[in-house]
Amino acid sequence: MNTHLIGTDVNRIDGPAKVSGAAKYAAEFFASDMLYAVVVSGAIAHGEVDSIDTAAAMKVPGAMEVFSHKNRPHMAWFNKSYLDEDAPTDGKPLRPLYDEKIHHSGQPVALCVAETFEAARAMSRLVEVSYKALTHQTDMTFAVQEAKKVEKSNRAGIEPPPKNRGNSAQAYADAPVKLAKGYLSPTEIHNPIELFATTVVVNEDETMTIYDKTQSVSNSQLLVCNALGLYKDDVRVESPFVGGAFGSALRPQYQLILATMAAKALKRSVRLTLTRDQMFTLSHRPETLQEIRLGADTDGTLLAMHNESLQATSRYENYFEVIANWSGLSYLCENATMEEKTVSMDISTPGDMRAPGAVQGVWAIETAMDELAIATGRDPVDLRLQNYAEKDQNHDKKYSSKELKACYAQGAAMFRWNERKPTPRTERRGTALVGRGMAGGVWESPQMPASAKATLAPDGTLTIASGTADIGTGTYTVMAILAGEALGLPLAKVIVKLGDSELPVAPLEGGSWTVSSVGTAVTEACKAVAEKVFKLASGLDDSPLKHASFKDVEFVNERISLRSDAAKFVTLAAALASGDGEPIAEKTKAGPNFLKQHGYKSYTHSAVFAEVEVDEDFGTVSVCRVVSAIAGGRIINHEAARSQILGGVVWGIGMALQEQAETDHQFGRIMNHNLAEYHVSVNADVHDIEVIFVKEEDNIVNPIGAKGLGEIGLVGVAAAIGNAIYNATGKRIRELPITLDKLI
Amino acid sequence: MNNFQYVRAEGLDGAARFVAGHVGAKFIGGGTNLVDLMKYNVEKPSSLVDLNRLSMRDVSELPDGGLRIGALVTNSDVAYHPTVSTRYPLLSRAILAGASAQLRNKATTGGNLLQRTRCVYFYDTATPCNKREPGTGCPAKEGINRTLAILGTSVSCIATHPSDMCVALGALGAVVQVTGPGGSRSIPFEQFHRLPGDHPEIDTTLAADEIITSVDLPRTGFAGHSAYIKVRDRQSYAFALVSVAAGLEVADGVIAKAGVALGGVAHKPWRNPQLEQELLVGRPANRDTYHEFQRALLAGAQGFGENDFKLKLAPVTVVRALEQAAHEGEQA
Ligand SMILES: Cc1cc2nc3c(=O)[nH]c(=O)nc-3n(C[C@H](O)[C@H](O)[C@H](O)COP(=O)(O)OP(=O)(O)OC[C@H]3O[C@@H](n4cnc5c(N)ncnc54)[C@H](O)[C@@H]3O)c2cc1C
Numbered sequence A: 001m002n003t004h005l006i007g008t009d010v011n012r013i014d015g016p017a018k019v020s021g022a023a024k025y026a027a028e029f030f031a032s033d034m035l036y037a038v039v040v041s042g043a044i045a046h047g048e049v050d051s052i053d054t055a056a057a058m059k060v061p062g063a064m065e066v067f068s069h070k071n072r073p074h075m076a077w078f079n080k081s082y083l084d085e086d087a088p089t090d091g092k093p094l095r096p097l098y099d100e101k102i103h104h105s106g107q108p109v110a111l112c113v114a115e116t117f118e119a120a121r122a123m124s125r126l127v128e129v130s131y132k133a134l135t136h137q138t139d140m141t142f143a144v145q146e147a148k149k150v151e152k153s154n155r156a157g158i159e160p161p162p163k164n165r166g167n168s169a170q171a172y173a174d175a176p177v178k179l180a181k182g183y184l185s186p187t188e189i190h191n192p193i194e195l196f197a198t199t200v201v202v203n204e205d206e207t208m209t210i211y212d213k214t215q216s217v218s219n220s221q222l223l224v225c226n227a228l229g230l231y232k233d234d235v236r237v238e239s240p241f242v243g244g245a246f247g248s249a250l251r252p253q254y255q256l257i258l259a260t261m262a263a264k265a266l267k268r269s270v271r272l273t274l275t276r277d278q279m280f281t282l283s284h285r286p287e288t289l290q291e292i293r294l295g296a297d298t299d300g301t302l303l304a305m306h307n308e309s310l311q312a313t314s315r316y317e318n319y320f321e322v323i324a325n326w327s328g329l330s331y332l333c334e335n336a337t338m339e340e341k342t343v344s345m346d347i348s349t350p351g352d353m354r355a356p357g358a359v360q361g362v363w364a365i366e367t368a369m370d371e372l373a374i375a376t377g378r379d380p381v382d383l384r385l386q387n388y389a390e391k392d393q394n395h396d397k398k399y400s401s402k403e404l405k406a407c408y409a410q411g412a413a414m415f416r417w418n419e420r421k422p423t424p425r426t427e428r429r430g431t432a433l434v435g436r437g438m439a440g441g442v443w444e445s446p447q448m449p450a451s452a453k454a455t456l457a458p459d460g461t462l463t464i465a466s467g468t469a470d471i472g473t474g475t476y477t478v479m480a481i482l483a484g485e486a487l488g489l490p491l492a493k494v495i496v497k498l499g500d501s502e503l504p505v506a507p508l509e510g511g512s513w514t515v516s517s518v519g520t521a522v523t524e525a526c527k528a529v530a531e532k533v534f535k536l537a538s539g540l541d542d543s544p545l546k547h548a549s550f551k552d553v554e555f556v557n558e559r560i561s562l563r564s565d566a567a568k569f570v571t572l573a574a575a576l577a578s579g580d581g582e583p584i585a586e587k588t589k590a591g592p593n594f595l596k597q598h599g600y601k602s603y604t605h606s607a608v609f610a611e612v613e614v615d616e617d618f619g620t621v622s623v624c625r626v627v628s629a630i631a632g633g634r635i636i637n638h639e640a641a642r643s644q645i646l647g648g649v650v651w652g653i654g655m656a657l658q659e660q661a662e663t664d665h666q667f668g669r670i671m672n673h674n675l676a677e678y679h680v681s682v683n684a685d686v687h688d689i690e691v692i693f694v695k696e697e698d699n700i701v702n703p704i705g706a707k708g709l710g711e712i713g714l715v716g717v718a719a720a721i722g723n724a725i726y727n728a729t730g731k732r733i734r735e736l737p738i739t740l741d742k743l744i
Numbered sequence B: 001m002n003n004f005q006y007v008r009a010e011g012l013d014g015a016a017r018f019v020a021g022h023v024g025a026k027f028i029g030g031g032t033n034l035v036d037l038m039k040y041n042v043e044k045p046s047s048l049v050d051l052n053r054l055s056m057r058d059v060s061e062l063p064d065g066g067l068r069i070g071a072l073v074t075n076s077d078v079a080y081h082p083t084v085s086t087r088y089p090l091l092s093r094a095i096l097a098g099a100s101a102q103l104r105n106k107a108t109t110g111g112n113l114l115q116r117t118r119c120v121y122f123y124d125t126a127t128p129c130n131k132r133e134p135g136t137g138c139p140a141k142e143g144i145n146r147t148l149a150i151l152g153t154s155v156s157c158i159a160t161h162p163s164d165m166c167v168a169l170g171a172l173g174a175v176v177q178v179t180g181p182g183g184s185r186s187i188p189f190e191q192f193h194r195l196p197g198d199h200p201e202i203d204t205t206l207a208a209d210e211i212i213t214s215v216d217l218p219r220t221g222f223a224g225h226s227a228y229i230k231v232r233d234r235q236s237y238a239f240a241l242v243s244v245a246a247g248l249e250v251a252d253g254v255i256a257k258a259g260v261a262l263g264g265v266a267h268k269p270w271r272n273p274q275l276e277q278e279l280l281v282g283r284p285a286n287r288d289t290y291h292e293f294q295r296a297l298l299a300g301a302q303g304f305g306e307n308d309f310k311l312k313l314a315p316v317t318v319v320r321a322l323e324q325a326a327h328e329g330e331q332a
């Protein structure tokens, strides 16, 4: 037995439940009297519902009700009642079925409720809706004139651009080498395989248990209580398993309010699952256009940087993500200007999607850096080393750690970067041109306040509880590893409970801060338990630990032993047997240590290397090899960490080559709203991927030294692939995705 | 999905008569296209007549040396059938380039012929579409048409037929056997699918109450020299942007026989046997020949914006497929 599992490969502890179907997702909970609901989605992008005729729908056998703005039950009137924890604070969140106004195509206009799913779906086909359409705009190129500058933050941690550094206009004008290009990235849709769903179980005492697909049970609870006038004590939200979310469930989606509203009105349990096409009407990664200007010396030393970034948002919320800032962060440059603008259109509000903002921002700057390398005749890695920043340039703060140089070096070695031919179109395999490219990646690693509870039963089993979610990333397992490490327990003796609003409150599950934040809380709760156990152990008659203090002992293999002499120990069982027979429970709230972190910023970094084959006639691209070298602090579960990076790289291949919501601007509607036409990478598109975790010690970022790896794996991949395509073909594509039509 | 009646066909005649007598009744094979369309509220059949119990599941030799593929044989079973993969490798390759393994296990030969276009407007009832609702218009012409046709289009529709299998069947010169209340008939493959013209709502020359019973392949199937090239947006599970099925018989460097069909470019597999005779047969199997043929075959092609790239892509795909077919079996 070994209870030191940190850094090793640990299978998911929830794996057996997942593959056997025992793990239940939001749409799989059941109540005996349950009703089924189906949403009717609007057909126009802007205007009003003129009339709704529900007569035919209500004739369907089993029909219960058609809710619309005309007959909906009471909903809160104040805007603030709809602000969830992740909502832009200055917006007016969409209120489903609140009134006749239509803000985007696919907005819910009616909810059909019936005794069976089939009946509810049949009803949804028979609801006749007519509209008064107003003109709409969904095309960013035409809406540009209305762009608004981002001046202030309206969501926690999402910053407007920093003040200008130096005089970038002058420095650019004087620079011997100049580069000025626009980079366009499309709307992307999250598309987790699990559809958004809510099952509301109405209990006998009329309280509700709501199973919701969410990245935060407390956020769902807050929103639904405020919007529908429910008491927190009467509403328990559970979300034990989430079948992928990628940020789309940070903000509760509208089915939560609708299902709960129907359950409350009809006093019956209700299940509501969205369809795949409705999944294309929710949040998404916003379309962006970045105008980048780089000025450099002839040897590639950066003299001036500009990024004027434009991103699409809705008309009802001025959502924005941090895009331009990534340009000025990572390279040494005294003159930099970053500007962020939003353009409001008749679309649904975008939302955080895996590495929001960085994915687009880093893609653009890392492509531009490749162009600068070409323009100055420098090797792309050397150019980056030449401009390497030892300080966060935007905040002028030290990094808590930054082993990016090791990423470049180890990644380049494994990839055999030295085999790259600098001149495009020099290497061929059959009908394909071969190319190699690289890019850097960066994502922040913050710590948020979080709470957790650890309860050690007299029989030595430990229960860890926190309200955070496991969206498939392996949170259950990571928490079990950390708890086992703190108390010297094997995984089999650790039970982890997550995703329940009755458990200690945790932050939204996102931003790569869960291991850092909840992990720290779990570790501290376990430490508090350990101290009590130690007291029992040292209080035993003849205890070999009698004269030791807590810091002299360690908890390993179900023993409390002296660090100086492992032969001197008390077993956990013996210690617990001497207690009062009650479980030892400790709840902690952990937050960032401001004193320690003062003056520092924390980020994960990566270096991504890609090799592509591009068929000259067809323009088809095959990404034959990717090496991703990651500096992500201490790795807790190597297996899950590697999986996160592999998944990120696969997504990056899709981002580079395939992903794109196609909007018909005449109708203001996304048209490829299914997984046959909205392309992501399939197995055949994915070839060799190697992941390296470079050694990175960091005792500032948080007490456990782990940085979180949910997003970094994706950042930089698209740029590396685009740069490799340039190296293969000599064609620079500045508009994602790089589909074959752009290469022939 | 709406309520519908489910009927299990016990015999060909009864099934055909049922559909003839019931407005809105439809046959169902594997259901991989029809059920999707029902979920999207595009197809609203009053009844579904399930053909799956009928005995059209065999692959059998015909007296003239050809091969008969029953209408219910699944796409997977056709592709992996030893006779098909040795004598008609072109067909196996085309089928395996389509859809996914799961879909191919379910999809039937008859259903594959009758699958409908993947034009995004056709699938979305919130938008107009002449094919779905005649007379409402064709937004694809000025809208999303990346996957749509460049040949044989009409003012009312620019949709493509999405099948891979049919492109190979076109090149092979298959014959579709059908039966209905009015009796049985044989439809040469080129006459099976039609161009949109003024009636894009009609995809084929098959009557609503006729059942496809088999697809018959001719005696020879370009076993020595064939190629199926499918150019698409990802390496699997995507419809063709342009695909080419090419079969050749070559003797002493000269083309003796040819069959070439394109997918992803028109409302039907695009083939012109007369041009094959004039510009391929009797000519040396080389690039010049292929180019001249390609120019004639694709003459008059027209793009609609997003799909303009097909004007460049189609010619190179034809040439590559012919080269690959001609060189099949040679050491690289
Ligand atoms: C996501 C996805 C991706 C796909 N990708 C591809 C691809 O890349 N390439 C490709 O070629 N195909 C692709 N397909 C399409 C697939 O090949 C077809 O759906 C399938 O071949 C249809 O066969 P089926 O038996 O399921 O037809 P069904 O859905 O049962 O029927 C289709 C039509 O044929 C009629 N019909 C069925 N059998 C008969 C008969 N014997 N006589 C008369 N009428 C009949 C039905 O009434 C119906 O109108 C894809 C499908 C999906 C869903």
Ligand code: SF4
Binding pocket: B117, B119, B120, B121, B122, B128, B129, B130, B131, B132, B137, B138, B139, B140, B141, B148, B156, B157, B158, B159, B200
């Ligand atoms: S191309 Fe055909 S199928 Fe597509 S919208 Fe036009 S009419 Fe409909």
